[in-house]
Amino acid sequence: MAALTKENVIKALRHVDDPDIKKDLVTLNMIQDIEIEGNKLAFTVMLTTPACPLKEVIKNDCLKAIEEHVGADIEVSINMSSHVTSTRDNAPLLPQVKNIIAIASGKGGVGKSTVTANLAVALARSGAKVGLIDADIYGPSIPTMFNCEHEQPNIRKEGERNLIIPIEQYGVKLISIGFLTPAENAVVWRGPMASSALKQFIGDTDWGELDYLLIDLPPGTGDIHLTLVQTVPVTGVVLVTTPQKVALADAQKGLIMFMQPQINVPILGIVENMAYFTPEELPDNKYYIFGKDGGKKLAEKHNVPYLGQIPLVQSIREAGDIGYPAVMQDSVTADAFKTLAQQTAQQVAIRNAQLAETKRVELKV
Numbered sequence: 001m002a003a004l005t006k007e008n009v010i011k012a013l014r015h016v017d018d019p020d021i022k023k024d025l026v027t028l029n030m031i032q033d034i035e036i037e038g039n040k041l042a043f044t045v046m047l048t049t050p051a052c053p054l055k056e057v058i059k060n061d062c063l064k065a066i067e068e069h070v071g072a073d074i075e076v077s078i079n080m081s082s083h084v085t086s087t088r089d090n091a092p093l094l095p096q097v098k099n100i101i102a103i104a105s106g107k108g109g110v111g112k113s114t115v116t117a118n119l120a121v122a123l124a125r126s127g128a129k130v131g132l133i134d135a136d137i138y139g140p141s142i143p144t145m146f147n148c149e150h151e152q153p154n155i156r157k158e159g160e161r162n163l164i165i166p167i168e169q170y171g172v173k174l175i176s177i178g179f180l181t182p183a184e185n186a187v188v189w190r191g192p193m194a195s196s197a198l199k200q201f202i203g204d205t206d207w208g209e210l211d212y213l214l215i216d217l218p219p220g221t222g223d224i225h226l227t228l229v230q231t232v233p234v235t236g237v238v239l240v241t242t243p244q245k246v247a248l249a250d251a252q253k254g255l256i257m258f259m260q261p262q263i264n265v266p267i268l269g270i271v272e273n274m275a276y277f278t279p280e281e282l283p284d285n286k287y288y289i290f291g292k293d294g295g296k297k298l299a300e301k302h303n304v305p306y307l308g309q310i311p312l313v314q315s316i317r318e319a320g321d322i323g324y325p326a327v328m329q330d331s332v333t334a335d336a337f338k339t340l341a342q343q344t345a346q347q348v349a350i351r352n353a354q355l356a357e358t359k360r361v362e363l364k365v
Contacts, residue, residue: 002070004041006034012069016061019054020346021353025062028353033079040075041066047082048349049211050127053342055080084128084211085349087357088233093202096209097131099235099348101268102228104258106250108219111273112240113141114320115310115340116216118327119238122341124171125327128211131166133201134176135228136218137194138187143178146170147323153179156206163206170325173210175201191223198227212348220250221257226361229263233358236268236351238307238344243272243294251295255302263361267304268347270295271340275309283332286311307343310336 002008013031014024025031025045034043045058052058059078066076086098094100103119105112116132124130134142143149146169153175154165166173177187177197187194207213215234218224228234237258241251251270258265272295276286289312299306310316316333319326327337 012065015065042077044079049345050082051345085352097213102215102237104217105240106254110242117145118337120172121325122327131173131210131213133215140176140178142176195227229361236266242274244290269305269307270299273310274312277312
């Protein structure tokens with residue numbers, strides 16, 4: 001066996017690949033702070049996200065590599081930490097935000113805001129810094145889902161600018177038109193006014209450092225979507241659909257919009273919401289009310305990642321109504337949203353490793 005030296009440890013860990021990026025941990029600069037004292041070895045593995053679903057796999061692969069290439073009698077201590085990756089270097093807008101993720105749906109009523117709220121909280125609970133813009137100007141749901149409908153953000157002066165300080169709830173920074181208008185009032189605005197509000201939420205809000213900024217888009221493919229891709233380079237899109245044909249037809253339009261050459265925003269994956277109904281008293285039963293595997297088939301058709309299924313259960317609706325997201329409860333649905341967060345973070349890391357920064361769209365529409 002090789003001597004226990006820093007060089008030999010690095011050589012051994014070159015045999016351990018990141019399962020997603022398909023490169024070894026040393027090349028990816030994921031091995032840090034190697035310390036050796038006698039036959040004791042300690043080092044840090046810097047993962048690409050705190051929500052990494054393969055944390056234990058990578059750790060066990062490191063232990064195996066040290067045992068095989070350095071020695072079996074070494075006392076190894078591995079600290080699993082994380083540094084979220086980004087392609088957004090020197091960004092003029094939101095320079096401290098590493099990843100901007102749009103959550104979209106072709107059709108209304110598919111549970112996009114519910115998925116967004118739970119995804120945001122799940123990422124925050126994993127240890128990531130998360131912000132959420134409710135870009136559905138005409139039908140803002142996020143204040144209700146986070147139980148802060150009656151909150152109002154403060155304003156901070158910075159030179160000549162007034163910066164909005166986002167509301168913070170459950171570890172997520174939030175901004176929504178719902179915080180700025182009375183809850184019972186309708187927002188009756190033309191498209192340019194709604195687009196202007198989104199630009200303010202992006203550029204005139206004090207977001208600080210964030211690993212992920214989620215944008216909950218309105219249904220369809222309209223002004224808000226174009227304003228977003230023209231204002232900031234979007235890291236990627238998560239598309240939410242239900243399994244039935246009418247929802248899939250609209251979801252496909254949303255997918256194709258982002259895949260158009262002049263927009264070209266990477267698709268992080270498709271989430272199939274309300275995939276099946278499970279009654280509380282029969283937790284092992286699945287009833288495919290809206291059809292089966294529609295989202296999965298759509299992902300396969302367009303060769304994009306399939307991020308998983310969220311069941312249709314009463315507790316998710318109740319959690320949204322009382323403003324306490326389902327992912328914060330101890331249940332099967334909480335596990336489904338945690339898995340979704342892991343899969344989404346994983347796809348962001350793969351996208352950042354394999355693709356260049358998304359370009360801000362120059363569209364004359």
